[in-house]
Every structure is written in structure tokens, then in C-alpha cells.
Amino acid sequence: MRSGRPILLCALILGLPATAQARVDAGRPAVPTGLKAFLLRAEEPTRHEFSRTPSFAWSPVSGALRYEFELATSKRFSGSSIVWTNVGDELEAPAAAPTTGTPPATGTPTGGTAPAPTGPAEMVTIRSPTMAVDVALPWITGSPYALYAHVRAITAAGPTPWSKPFGFNVRWSNIPRDLDSPYPGLIRWSPVEGASSYEVWLFGARKTFATTTNVADARELYTFHRTSQWTSSVSFRVRAKRTVYGEVASGLPATTFGPWSPIYTDVQPPLSLGTLASLATVADTVNTGGTGRAHGLTPGFAFAGDRGGPADYFGQQPAELYRVYVATDKDCVNVVFRSAIVGSPAYAPRLSGPLALPQTDQAIAGARTSILDFGSEGAAFMLDGTLSLATEAGAASAGSGSGSGTASAEPKIDLPDTAWPSGGYYWTVVPVQALPATGGATGAIEYRETELPQDACQAGRRMRFGKLSPPVVTGSSRPFASGLSPQGRLTSAARSTPFFYGTPLVAWQPALAAQDYEVQWSKTGNPFKPVANIKTPATSALLPLSPGTWYYRVRGFNNLLPKRPQLAWSDPVRIKVAKPVFRIVKL
Numbered sequence: 001m002r003s004g005r006p007i008l009l010c011a012l013i014l015g016l017p018a019t020a021q022a023r024v025d026a027g028r029p030a031v032p033t034g035l036k037a038f039l040l041r042a043e044e045p046t047r048h049e050f051s052r053t054p055s056f057a058w059s060p061v062s063g064a065l066r067y068e069f070e071l072a073t074s075k076r077f078s079g080s081s082i083v084w085t086n087v088g089d090e091l092e093a094p095a096a097a098p099t100t101g102t103p104p105a106t107g108t109p110t111g112g113t114a115p116a117p118t119g120p121a122e123m124v125t126i127r128s129p130t131m132a133v134d135v136a137l138p139w140i141t142g143s144p145y146a147l148y149a150h151v152r153a154i155t156a157a158g159p160t161p162w163s164k165p166f167g168f169n170v171r172w173s174n175i176p177r178d179l180d181s182p183y184p185g186l187i188r189w190s191p192v193e194g195a196s197s198y199e200v201w202l203f204g205a206r207k208t209f210a211t212t213t214n215v216a217d218a219r220e221l222y223t224f225h226r227t228s229q230w231t232s233s234v235s236f237r238v239r240a241k242r243t244v245y246g247e248v249a250s251g252l253p254a255t256t257f258g259p260w261s262p263i264y265t266d267v268q269p270p271l272s273l274g275t276l277a278s279l280a281t282v283a284d285t286v287n288t289g290g291t292g293r294a295h296g297l298t299p300g301f302a303f304a305g306d307r308g309g310p311a312d313y314f315g316q317q318p319a320e321l322y323r324v325y326v327a328t329d330k331d332c333v334n335v336v337f338r339s340a341i342v343g344s345p346a347y348a349p350r351l352s353g354p355l356a357l358p359q360t361d362q363a364i365a366g367a368r369t370s371i372l373d374f375g376s377e378g379a380a381f382m383l384d385g386t387l388s389l390a391t392e393a394g395a396a397s398a399g400s401g402s403g404s405g406t407a408s409a410e411p412k413i414d415l416p417d418t419a420w421p422s423g424g425y426y427w428t429v430v431p432v433q434a435l436p437a438t439g440g441a442t443g444a445i446e447y448r449e450t451e452l453p454q455d456a457c458q459a460g461r462r463m464r465f466g467k468l469s470p471p472v473v474t475g476s477s478r479p480f481a482s483g484l485s486p487q488g489r490l491t492s493a494a495r496s497t498p499f500f501y502g503t504p505l506v507a508w509q510p511a512l513a514a515q516d517y518e519v520q521w522s523k524t525g526n527p528f529k530p531v532a533n534i535k536t537p538a539t540s541a542l543l544p545l546s547p548g549t550w551y552y553r554v555r556g557f558n559n560l561l562p563k564r565p566q567l568a569w570s571d572p573v574r575i576k577v578a579k580p581v582f583r584i585v586k587l
Helices: 361-367 453-458
Strands: 008-011 036-038 055-057 064-072 082-085 130-132 147-155 166-170 186-188 197-202 209-211 215-217 233-241 264-267 277-282 300-304 321-327 335-338 425-436 445-449 463-465 481-484 490-492 499-507 516-525 528-536 540-542 548-557 566-569 573-578 583-586
Touching: 036 166, 055 499, 130 481, 130 499, 130 540, 186 300, 209 215, 215 300, 277 425, 277 463, 300 321, 300 425, 321 453, 425 453, 528 548
Parallel strands: 499 573
Antiparallel strands: 008 583, 036 055, 055 130, 064 082, 064 147, 147 166, 186 215, 197 209, 197 233, 233 264, 277 300, 321 335, 321 425, 425 445, 425 463, 481 490, 481 499, 499 540, 516 528, 516 548, 548 566, 548 573
């Protein structure tokens, strides 16, 4: 055998395409640089405060086979401070996990079970210089920072040094603002991005309550109270709540709620008299009838008056209690939502359930000088004797002053979308009277509506509105996507059809009323034929795509809808993934 002959070796460099690959050096590779956090695109200006868990990106390291990434509450990244890690010796029980890098990973076949959120004892392999963390980070602030991230590359020559730590904080970017509702008995605040529900604190009420919309009625202050002492003003505070997901490795707790708003006070006009009339539906938009804008959130309902129409069985006697009906037809026969019984001239759905109405004459007398708690409405009937049960009474959760009250099954208080303006809902309000219970004990009462919703609607006392959940926003003129370019650089989508090498990271804006999201991808855009999907509570994901042209789309899930929780799909986004290229080098 002749000595000294050059030997040609095929070097399979997995981390970068050949156009960006440098010769493998005998020395230690460079440390990763440019580590930053972002929400939608890696090209965003560097910031250090976020209202939800951000994604991360850094400049790629030549020759990197994979990356190791950590989050911690200390710059020293000691074991007890670790929040998230994919470093094997920091995990309690390393296990094989889905590779979030180059193909052939394929995701979850559509129709199957989506992958569970990655816990702290699972290994995640990172092959591109981007990371979507699968845990809701706790609200945490420091001076200047309370959370830190660092990353290192694993190369054929071994691990590089850890990067310089990147510090940041996590806190709500804003708090709900009072929108000063013009309708008595109804309060309204500005929606908060990323909120899945809200906790409301009415001053004078026994407990706080929860809702998924951005309005609330003041039923506690109005029910069995007809004097200005109770109803001249409504003071309240509100705070946003979020979905918490994943597991923090250190066990650091992550609360669901943000900070309370300041105390807001809305002055209330006197109660109106006369025949009941629908005034408006109010949520993220205000609709006073006709073909106004559809609501993105299930609205509250404002009305005026205190008695029924000509078909009122009790001769249009003044009433102090009311119930709202929502139907899909203008005759209000196909009822899809029935409100709780309230004494306020407005109603808005709650997760916490109806008020515990008094069941005797004596209890009613006591209610006039106190505030009712949450509970059962008792015996309540429509005019024709049909049992009338509030939609929000289904498995309602107990209120909690700490905001931590939960329920085994929350009531389905949201309404499905309609094809607005051609399709929509009709609503009306009917009076309710407290009457002696039929066959009951002395002094026992029942609650009976004195007018049929059908009669109220056919008399013209109805209003129409639409509900239309906006699709998830995945970009503007170009998608919210980042990753490794075919030239070996960290890049964000620069055009409507971005081109990446390896695993792209896609992001989207939080959708109204969504608690979870689904991402699907397909080889064709029209028709869209999903080959796999990912379900996640986060607002970003790494897509394990093989080389070629792909289309992806995102939709939210609202688990408080009656049957199907799926919200509207985003438009399909076209994305290209480059094939790996190999380079022959002399060693």
C-alpha cells in the first residue's frame, strides 16, 4: 500500500447545507451568538419583556449537529433554578422524544392523538437555531431580569461553550381598561391579548366570578334591589386569566391570572319603566340591530323596560326579574341559549353560574337587604309550564375570591359562529315573576316567565346579531416564520413563500376565546389535505417538515362551545424546505 496518498472522505455535515459549511477544524467551534427572544419573527427588535412565553433564536454555529438550550431563574443555571432544559444530565429520566429538527420526522397523523406537551423529563432534539418552548412561563420580573436563557452547539468536536445569557421578564403587557358602557347594569372592559377568560370583582358582591367575554352584568346589585342605594353606580375590578400549560422543571408555580385593574366606577341611570325592549348586544363590538359588525366574543344583552307586551299572561304587571332568550329563527322557537334570571336591565354569560334565588317569601324579604350568592335558581318555568334551566347553570364552578375556583365541567356559555350577515341569532327578553309554588309548602315560591319568547319575538320585540370568530393571524404580507436559510443564516420570512433549511418555526397571534391551537400541514393548498398535525396551547411551533413545498394552517379551540370547539382556520401558508446538500472535503 502506498503511503502519503491523499484520502478523500465524504463528510456528512448535518447541521448546515454545503453552501454555508466550513472545513471541520480541530479546535473548539465558536460559541453561539445573537441569542434573543421574540414573539412572531426572529427579526424583531430585541426586547426583554413579554406577555406570554416567547420563542428563541440565535446565529447558527458552523458544524453544529444539534443544540442544547436552557431556561433558568439564575445566571448560574444551577440545577434548582432550571425552568426548561433539553440537556441530558439535567433531566430526571431521559427518554426518546420527537426530533424537532431535520426530516424524517412527520408529526401526528390527522385524526390521531396529538403529542402531549413535553415535560421536563423528556429530551427534545434541536437541529435548527430556533426554539419554541412548550411551557407557560410564570409571571416573573427582576432587576433587571428574572429569567435567563443560554444555548450551546454540539458538534463532531464536542460541545461549544455556553452562549452569553439572555435575560428577560414575563408580565402582562396591559390590564383591562374600563370602556364605560352606556347601558345600565352592564360593565365593559377592553379585551387583553392572550386572555382565555376574565375574573370580575363587583364591589358589594360576595364573590368574584369568571366570564369568557369582555362584558358582565351587575345582577348582584340589581336583583331584588329597586332603589338607587343599590343601583346608582357600579364599582368593579377585573383581571385577565390565561391558559397554563406544560411543567416547569424547577416546580416554580405559574398562576393563571394577571394583575387586578384599578377600581372603576360607572354611574348608572335610573331604571326604566314600560314594555320591555331590546337595546343592544355588547362585547368586542356594539350592535344595535340591523347588519352591524358581528361579535368575536359572545355578547352581553342590554334591554329597557319592566313589563311584557300584550301577550303577557299577568296583564303587563311590572316585573323585577328577567330572562333573555337566544334563538336561530326570528320566531324564537329554536332556542339555543337561555340566560340566568337576573334583576339587572342587562345580562352577560358567566362561568360561575346563576344566583341562588330565594325559595320562600321570607327569603325574598331578606334578599332585599343583602346580596345573593351563586347557586340554584330553584323551580323555574316558562309560561307554558316547561322547566326553564339557565345555560350557565350546567356544572357551574363556585366563585373564588382567590381566582382559583375550578369546575369538573364548565358550562358551555359560548355561541357557535354564524354566516353573518346572512345568518345570525335573534334574541328577546321576557319578564319573570316570583309566584306561590304549585302544591308547595306555605310560603314556598317558584319563578315563572309571564310571556313566551315566541310571543315577544312575533310582536317585534327582538333583535338580531352575528357571532363570527376571526381566523388565527399567521402573518401579514409574509408569514410569521423563522429558521435557517439555505445559505446557512438565521432568517425570518422575507416573502409570502419563505424558503428554509431544516425545521422552520411558525408563530401566530393569540385568537379571541381560544384556549388551544392546532397546526396542520399538507402537500397541497387547494384542496388542503392534511398529512399531520400538532396541538399546542402555545402560540408557536416547530414544524417537522421533510424537504419540498408545504402548506400549513392554524386554528384555535374554544372548549366552551356547545359541541365542536374548533374555531376558524387561517388561510393556508405556503412554505418551502430545502433538501440537504453534502460536500466532499479532503482531510
